[in-house]
Every structure is written in C-alpha cells, then in structure tokens.
Amino acid sequence: MENTRELFQVMTRRFGFLNKRCCTTVDGKELSLVHSHILHEVHAQHEPSMQQIAETLGLDITTFSRQVQNLVDLNLIKKTPYPADRRIQILSLTEAGQHVHDDIDREMNLYLQDIFSHMTEFEKETVIASVKLLNQAMAKSSMCCTPMG
Amino acid sequence: MENTRELFQVMTRRFGFLNKRCCTTVDGKELSLVHSHILHEVHAQHEPSMQQIAETLGLDITTFSRQVQNLVDLNLIKKTPYPADRRIQILSLTEAGQHVHDDIDREMNLYLQDIFSHMTEFEKETVIASVKLLNQAMAKSSMCCTPMG
DNA sequence: ACCTATATTTGCAAACTACAAGTAAATGAG
DNA sequence: CTCATTTACTTGTAGTTTGCAAATATAGGT
Structure with a gap:
C-alpha cells in the first residue's frame, strides 16, 4: 500500500461496493444507487428544489429529472410546485419514500457498525x-x- | 452532520467528484471513470487476468471485456495470452497506457495534496x-x- | 405587451450494463 | 484417444443511463 492515492482509491471502491450492496432491493422496490442517493438528499435537505438536489449530487439536471420521475412513479417522492415561483418543484418524500429511506439508513448503519466492530x-x-x-x-x-x- | 452514515456519504460523494473531475481527458484521450479504474488496477496488480481485474473492480465480466477492448483500441492496454493456459489473457499497460496512468496518478496526488494543505x-x-x-x-x-x- | 432569464421537461443519439448464447482452450472419465 | 464438462473470455441483443440541444412554462424587467 505504497502511496496515499492507493489508500483512498481502495477506500472509495469499498464504500462503493457497500453502497451498491445496500440499496438494490428495498421494501420490495428495485432501486439504483442514484435513486438511493436522491432519497437520501431529499430527506437531508429542507424543502429542496430539483436543481438543489441535482447540484448536490453532481448530476446533470436532465438525467436527474428523469430519475426523479422514476421515484415519483414508484410513489417514493412527491413534487410540489413552489407557490412563490411555480417553475420550481419542491421535492419531498412520500410516506413510502420515508420508509424506504429509513430502511436504507438502518442497513447502512448496520454495515458501518460491522466495520467498526473490527x-x-x-x-x-x-x-x-x-x-x-x-x-x-x-x-x-x-x-x-x-x-x- | 448528525450520524456517521451522513459523514461517510458526504466523504464518498466528494471523492466521487474528485475521481470524475480528474480523469475525463488525459493525454488527449477521452476516458471514463471505469477506464481509469481499469488502468489503475492493471498497473497495481502483477500480471493480472481479465477475471482478476473484473473481480477487483466488481464489474460484470462481459461489461469489463468490452471496456478493456476500448482501452486496447485506444492502445493503452495490451492483452497477452498466458502460455500455460491460453484461455487466459494477461493484461498490461502499453507505454502510452503507462503514461496516461502516471498522468492520472500525478493529478490525483495533486488533488490530495491540496486537500491536505488545509x-x-x-x-x-x-x-x-x-x-x-x-x-x-x-x-x-x-x-x-x-x-x- | 415584449424581451430575457430561469426551472424543468422532452427528443434523441451515444455509451453502459448484464443476461444468454457462443467460442476456444483445458481437464477428466472411460 | 475421444468425448463430455468446465473454465475464460467474447459477442448478440435489449434495456437503462447519460447528457447535449431544443422545447415548455413561468417570472421579472422595461
């Protein structure tokens, strides 16, 4: 494990596996990694717009728009026009979305606990x-x- | 920054941006993130086979096969049949591939230095x-x- | 009303992915 | 030796993801 880059490369790869492994099937729904990142950020931010989440995740807004639409179709996310500017869609988790988010969060923390147990x-x-x-x-x-x- | 998961989520996201930002255009060639991971691992491992690298990176072997072929076509990677078992292809960097790898490595380490400067x-x-x-x-x-x- | 700017969506073509099937080489049983 | 089986990799194909360009819808200024 010679150089610093190698250390970080290995770490991020392993966390990548962790993320993938965690979140493919939750609560009977098939989710991609991107989906679970979106759920996470919608949960974490306060009344976020599309752009805010897309920016946070570094996703192209057009890609993001489609992925969010998937989650809306899965009834995990709700889009609400922002009254003061109806171009803006405020994103929020539905009850089912909140549930899925909590499941993912619980599972991720279990994985982290397992890592720390060593x-x-x-x-x-x-x-x-x-x-x-x-x-x-x-x-x-x-x-x-x-x-x- | 309440829970541990949040900390790791942010960290891995940031490193993801780092990786993306670093490696899109190197030495006049357009590379994807997967390409640069492959170059990195082929460099890191000793006379690796296709399967070994695919396994390390957690990539489906068929996807991997095509991505490696891209890199071969870009003249960055060489496939050499393993004499004792000619089903096996040993991967290695070409001179150009080594050069691209070194460029990426140098740039990544610069980024890391910048982070550590804080x-x-x-x-x-x-x-x-x-x-x-x-x-x-x-x-x-x-x-x-x-x-x- | 009219022009410009912003937030989001849609058209489209290229790239990525993975299952299934195919090829080529090694191994093992009869 | 020969034939069936396994292994390492490649290719057919189809679904998904991606991002640029263009479209739509709303806001704001003049």
Whole structure:
C-alpha cells in the first residue's frame, strides 16, 4: 500500500461496493444507487428544489429529472410546485419514500457498525474524527471535490 | 452532520467528484471513470487476468471485456495470452497506457495534496492512519465492501 | 405587451450494463 | 484417444443511463 492515492482509491471502491450492496432491493422496490442517493438528499435537505438536489449530487439536471420521475412513479417522492415561483418543484418524500429511506439508513448503519466492530473504541473515534476533518478539508479545497463545471 | 452514515456519504460523494473531475481527458484521450479504474488496477496488480481485474473492480465480466477492448483500441492496454493456459489473457499497460496512468496518478496526488494543505501535519498523519484502519476493517468485514455475489 | 432569464421537461443519439448464447482452450472419465 | 464438462473470455441483443440541444412554462424587467 505504497502511496496515499492507493489508500483512498481502495477506500472509495469499498464504500462503493457497500453502497451498491445496500440499496438494490428495498421494501420490495428495485432501486439504483442514484435513486438511493436522491432519497437520501431529499430527506437531508429542507424543502429542496430539483436543481438543489441535482447540484448536490453532481448530476446533470436532465438525467436527474428523469430519475426523479422514476421515484415519483414508484410513489417514493412527491413534487410540489413552489407557490412563490411555480417553475420550481419542491421535492419531498412520500410516506413510502420515508420508509424506504429509513430502511436504507438502518442497513447502512448496520454495515458501518460491522466495520467498526473490527476496531477499538479509540480507533473508531479517531476514524470518525478523521472523516470529519477530511470533509472539512475537501469543502475548503477549490480544485476538487465539487461537481464538474 | 448528525450520524456517521451522513459523514461517510458526504466523504464518498466528494471523492466521487474528485475521481470524475480528474480523469475525463488525459493525454488527449477521452476516458471514463471505469477506464481509469481499469488502468489503475492493471498497473497495481502483477500480471493480472481479465477475471482478476473484473473481480477487483466488481464489474460484470462481459461489461469489463468490452471496456478493456476500448482501452486496447485506444492502445493503452495490451492483452497477452498466458502460455500455460491460453484461455487466459494477461493484461498490461502499453507505454502510452503507462503514461496516461502516471498522468492520472500525478493529478490525483495533486488533488490530495491540496486537500491536505488545509490540515496540520499531525491531522494529515491521523487521517492517513485512519484510512488504513478503515481499509483493514472493511477487509475483515464479511457483510460488506466486497462486490455483490 | 415584449424581451430575457430561469426551472424543468422532452427528443434523441451515444455509451453502459448484464443476461444468454457462443467460442476456444483445458481437464477428466472411460 | 475421444468425448463430455468446465473454465475464460467474447459477442448478440435489449434495456437503462447519460447528457447535449431544443422545447415548455413561468417570472421579472422595461
């Protein structure tokens, strides 16, 4: 494991597997990775518009529009025109969508628990603090870690 | 940033952007994310077969076969039949492939340097140690972090 | 009313994906 | 040796995803 890039490459690949493995069939519905990311962000943000979520996820707005439509058709997401500007669609989880989100969240946290079970409590705390540090550093970095543009 | 999952979700998303941003046009060639992962693994492994790389990357072998063929057509990868069993194709980087790989590696490390520039040396060491810990823990975890199956 | 800007959707063509079937080479039983 | 089986990889085909360009709908300014 020579260089730093290799370490991060392996880590992100493994988390990629984790994400894929977690979220293919939830609550009887077939979901893609993109779908579960969308559910997650719609849950996390406050009355988000299409553009906000698409931007957060780094998805092309046209691709995003179609994927959201899938989730609307699955009755997991609801689009509500924003009264003050009816061009804008506010996204929210339906009850079923909330349920699916919770299922995914629970399962992901189980996986994370399983990973942490191979560490001491101290190591776990260190790792979590490090991830926070990383996130802060990436947020500050101008060259990287934001969607293309 | 309430729960642990959220932290990891954000981190992996940011690294995803990093990967995408880094590797779209290298040395005058248009590459996809999958292409650059393949180049990376062919470089990292010793005389790998098709199956070995596909397994490492968690790609369906048929998808992989076509993506490798793209890279062969771009003259970045060479397939050599393995003498002791000529069903097996050993993958290696061509000179041009090595060059592209080095370019990507250099650029990725620049991005990482930029991220670490927002930390103290101590924080940087802690973060790198934590990523190592994470990788080890994920390798031990049976439920997660390996390709589907 | 009219022009411009913004938010989202749709048309379309290219790329990606994976199941099933095909080819080629190795292995093992009779 | 020969034939059936397994393994490593490729190709047929069809469904999905992607993103550019163009269309639609609404807002805001003059």
